[in-house]
Amino acid sequence: MTTALITHPACLRHEPPPGHPERPARLQSILTALEADEFRPLVRREAPEASLDQLSRVHDRDYAKEVLAAIPTRGVAHFDADTAVSPGSRDAILRAAGAVVEGVDMVMKGEVKNVFCAVRPPGHHALPDRAMGFCLFNNVAVGAAHARAVHGLERVAVIDFDVHHGNGTEAMFFSDPSLFYASTHQWPFYPGTGRPGEARPENIVDLPLPAGAGGAEFRRAFSETLLPALTTFRPDMVFISAGFDAHQDDPLGQMRLVESDYFWATQVLCEVAARQCAGRVVSTLEGGYDLDALARSARVHVQALMAA
Ligand SMILES: [Zn+2]
Secondary structure, eight states: OOEEEEEOGGGGOOOOSTTOSSOHHHHHHHHHHTTSGGGTTSEEEEOOOOOHHHHTTTSOHHHHHHHHHTOOSSSOEESSSSOEEOTTHHHHHHHHHHHHHHHHHHHHTTSOSEEEEOOSSOOTTOBTTBOBTTBSSOHHHHHHHHHHHHHOOOOEEEEEOSSSOOHHHHHHHTTOTTEEEEEEEESSOTTOOSOTTOOOOTTEEEEEEOTTOBHHHHHHHIIIIIHHHHHHHOOSEEEEEEOOTTBTTOSSOOOBBOHHHHHHHHHHHHHHHHHHSTTOEEEEEOOOOSHHHHHHHHHHHHHHHHHO
């Protein structure tokens, strides 16, 4: 059993204005890195488009329709200062969410043991009824909802190691104890949620880390809090919101992770999945804005998925 790589060329054609950090070159740098010989065993699959019904499991149906109706035929249309769409965005956002849905289907059919979805735009800031922080649809949450609705999985977990708190995913998961969301993130930082000392239900585990935190603090948060909580939750499937912007070279974040931290985090999450849910892991790209660090980090992430 191997690992699937799900992507689509349409994800290169979502084009925010020039100078925007969330640019097509991000995905291209990852895809180029994954062309190396060592990745030949990957099962490569083109992402299908998510349907309105699939999106509407986590988004307001009217919001999903509004997003699609707002795609311009030329130029860009802004949802907020950070979040813009271009003519190519319709296909990109539908296939980014569809990739995670397809990943769930592949794992549940036993075609592969785990999946990496190399897609953009990212999704974890997208709220049920609002785009923000480069995100239009919440790709990982759409996949998690699909796993429950179509495959009958009861308990699904999302682990988010992006440098930013995944406020959208947390909002979607907050009041349902059979959904689990855990995040390591820089705090204080955008978007301002996931702060220390906040009252949270047991299924939400926020682990804010200060600017400058590196592998030692990150691994301690995983080992002491995140992994035990995930184990206690007993997931039927583990999703990873794989943002690589906590890397020390990233221009947006101020954390100091390196590739070996991402390899380790992927490995320990796969170990929990192996013990609890037959190794079922579906990972999807979130942030990461230094092209070289992003490519190197995604490379070790996929290496760890393949080695699981
Ligand atoms: Zn981020």
